[in-house]
Amino acid sequence: MTRGLSAGEVGPTQGSVNLPPDDTGEAIGLSASGLTITFGFGPTLFRDDDGKDRFGLADRQPKALRTLPHFPADVLDPEKSYGDLCIQACADDPQVAVHAIRNLARIGFGTVAVRWSQLGFGRTSTTSTSQSTPRNLFGFKDGTANIKSEQTKDVDEHVWVAPGADPGADWLAGGSYLVARRFNMNIEIWDRQTLGDQEDFVGRTKDSGAPLSGGTEFTEPDFDMPGSLGHIIPDDAHVRLVHPDFHHGARMLRRGYNFVDGSNPLGGLDAGLFFIAYVVDPDTHFIPIQNTMAKSDALMEYLKVTGSALFAVPPGIGQGEYVGQSLFS
Numbered sequence: 001m002t003r004g005l006s007a008g009e010v011g012p013t014q015g016s017v018n019l020p021p022d023d024t025g026e027a028i029g030l031s032a033s034g035l036t037i038t039f040g041f042g043p044t045l046f047r048d049d050d051g052k053d054r055f056g057l058a059d060r061q062p063k064a065l066r067t068l069p070h071f072p073a074d075v076l077d078p079e080k081s082y083g084d085l086c087i088q089a090c091a092d093d094p095q096v097a098v099h100a101i102r103n104l105a106r107i108g109f110g111t112v113a114v115r116w117s118q119l120g121f122g123r124t125s126t127t128s129t130s131q132s133t134p135r136n137l138f139g140f141k142d143g144t145a146n147i148k149s150e151q152t153k154d155v156d157e158h159v160w161v162a163p164g165a166d167p168g169a170d171w172l173a174g175g176s177y178l179v180a181r182r183f184n185m186n187i188e189i190w191d192r193q194t195l196g197d198q199e200d201f202v203g204r205t206k207d208s209g210a211p212l213s214g215g216t217e218f219t220e221p222d223f224d225m226p227g228s229l230g231h232i233i234p235d236d237a238h239v240r241l242v243h244p245d246f247h248h249g250a251r252m253l254r255r256g257y258n259f260v261d262g263s264n265p266l267g268g269l270d271a272g273l274f275f276i277a278y279v280v281d282p283d284t285h286f287i288p289i290q291n292t293m294a295k296s297d298a299l300m301e302y303l304k305v306t307g308s309a310l311f312a313v314p315p316g317i318g319q320g321e322y323v324g325q326s327l328f329s
Contacts, residue, residue, distance in 0.1 A: 001027075001096075001099070002035045004035075006027075007099075008021070008022025009022065010022050024103055032091075034090075035089065035091040038089075039088075040085065040313045045057065045084040046065070057328075060168065061168075064282050068287070072295050074308065081116070082308075084112075088276070116307070118259060120259045121258055121259070124142040125255060126143055136258060136273055137260075138198070139206060141204070145243075145244075146254045147252070158253070159279065160176055172315075175314045177280070177281065178278055179252075179276070181275040181290075183275055185271055185272040187269050189302060190302045200237060200298070203221065221233055223245070236296055242293055247289050250279075251285070252279045252286060254275070255276045257273075259274050282310060
């Protein structure tokens with residue numbers, strides 16, 4: 001499918017009329033659209049909620065792979081959280097991504113079942129210096145300080161698990177941890193805030209994305225610059241509270257997406273940010289940052305976390321290998 005081919009050997013229209021097609025057909029005529037598919041393993045693949053070894057893999061569970069803690073302000077929907085496996089399909093055409101997920105679920109029927117899914121659009125962070133910074137549904141540029149693929153030293157330090165980092169789970173070397181968080185945005189309330197307040201909550205200008213301390217989008221914020229009522233970048237501004245300077249230099253590779261899932265019972269949009277991040281270790285590169293944000297970030301008044309999950313992403317596969325071979329062999 002990542003080469004634009006069908007999900008089965010026969011295809012959606014060439015098989016016997018007496019049998020179901022081995023491809024569902026909605027991608028007929030569409031290109032591969034840059035489709036990538038990423039797989040991850042959840043903590044419950046190794047042990048169930050009672051700690052029982054489900055498939056003889058418990059002794060290979062990474063130390064950091066567990067159910068994420070319940071952070072302040074979490075209002076989690078269990079039906080949109082957790083899971084044994086994850087599949088992230090990304091493509092320039094959402095129909096190609098849906099086709100991939102649909103067919104993998106179809107092929108796995110009887111062995112696996114879809115626990116929950118989320119369709120997102122419009123990436124909310126840059127992953128390359130060749131990209132311009134996109135905007136989230138609050139209208140602000142999002143992910144300005146994201147790790148870029150060209151920053152290979154930073155990628156190695158903050159994203160990929162190094163050999164020997166977890167001796168009990170050497171199969172994860174060259175892989176990463178995927179954090180998924182579903183942030184519902186109180187869009188209608190946000191839209192009634194003044195421009196000045198919105199910029200104070202974020203710590204950046206809404207126009208260019210420059211820090212309130214001045215410069216351009218990529219100018220480093222000056223958190224000590226005084227303002228009329230304290231620091232020019234408020235102490236509870238999002239950009240301050242999640243900045244690497246206050247978290248021992250920890251950075252993450254964000255790859256999130258906007259979502260709109262219709263309307264809620266009150267007539268507001270069921271919309272927000274489906275936050276996805278890849279980190280070398282959630283204990284150092286995500287959990288402390290999320291705790292700080294949940295407790296003190298001014299943006300949290302307009303956010304509600306309704307979904308949460310953590311997965312271990314195995315290293316990429318070579319010719320003739322299968323996904324997770326380093327774990328299962």
